[in-house]
């Protein structure tokens with residue numbers, strides 16, 4: 342059972358969607374500051390007859406928009422936050438729109454817009470074919486600081502869904518049938534005693550010494566964690582001047598591992614190391630967990646369905662001009678580096694290809710991505726599927742000025758429209774085919790029978806702390 346109404350809707354409204362995506366790109370608002378971006382998407386949904394709640398889960402830039410009646414309830418997850426310092430013009434050489442300003446270096450302008458397009462197209466299709474069901478669009482802020490969906494999940498916002506769909510701009514077309522690692526973001530504040538470093542060093546207790554000792558300790562720990570675990574840190578405060586014994590110092594850690602439980606275990610050991618370092622330096626330490634996300638739970642039935650949907654919708658064909666632009670953007674990266682970037686998704690040799698035009702077959706071997714996403718938290722609550730579409734040149738690293746440039750051009754626009762079409766097609770079939778949705782839900786139930794979702798945010802989690810960071 343299939344219908345072309347949703348696909349037709351996206352084609353007929355492509356100009357409007359491109360305009361929306363370009364506006365989000367220009368707003369380029371960072372996590373929890375996405376006021377104009379959130380407003381724009383909410384406005385489009387309201388205009389289409391969706392009932393919109395603003396500021397859900399205590400976040401002013403989050404929203405929930407609902408349309409329809411009865412079941413099934415299909416959720417779409419929209420993101421629209423930009424990254425600091427990645428401002429860039431729509432040109433293939435480094436040229437910030439405004440030096441140091443934020444930019445859409447992860448392509449969330451496209452992400453939010455394709456989700457909007459898919460939801461509106463699905464509504465058009467459901468109206469015309471008289472289908473029962475509810476569409477819920479979640480405006481999820483602050484993905485880049487791993488906050489939005491986790492706070493929304495804690496509030497139970499996704500509980501009503503039968504299935505959730507989303508996507509992410511990438512340099513390849515395919516289903517994201519891959520694991521994302523769990524993560525803790527945590528700051529350690531060390532408090533010592535300030536003193537003159539030359540006249541009275543014996544009276545001082547250096548908080549920076551403690552930070553350095555802690556980092557040495559953690560670097561020894563690396564040998565004793567699984568090889569897929571990642572621990573990275575930056576010293577965010579190491580004192581002011583060499584002649585003042587630092588009375589305060591801070592180090593910020595990300596701890597990642599394939600499973601939530603493993604992150605918890607590594608975090609416990611790192612806290613012990615911090616205590617040990619504080620003791621050695623005669624200081625005190627305080628650990629502040631800023632945010633924590635889960636690993637991703639895959640749903641094979643849903644991913645197979647998404648893969649079929651991707652194969653059924655025509656993927657973008659690139660013009661000479663787009664290929665030229667892409668080639669210019671890849672200058673400065675050697676081919677080996679670029680191929681390494683995509684090797685996690687495909688063994689195909691795409692050397693010499695600038696823009697991906699095929700669709701990768703569904704990968705059955707378990708791929709574990711080294712990064713994290715707050716979509717993972719949703720995946721434990723409700724069957725969640727993610728696709729990716731080619732919106733930038735093959736092998737360009739995410740969070741780069743090259744990516745900011747690409748997602749404002751027809752390359753990004755084509756990838757965004759393709760994603761919207763695949764999502765509406767996949768969602769429409771999930772609504773029409775009760776057996777398909779039942780299979781997807783049964784798999785989810787089986788996978789979560791032993792482990793129910795428990796939000797990993799700390800008890801005293803405060804949005805205002807993260808917001809101020």
Ligand SMILES: [Zn+2]
Nearest residue numbers: 447448449509
């Ligand atoms: Zn992203």
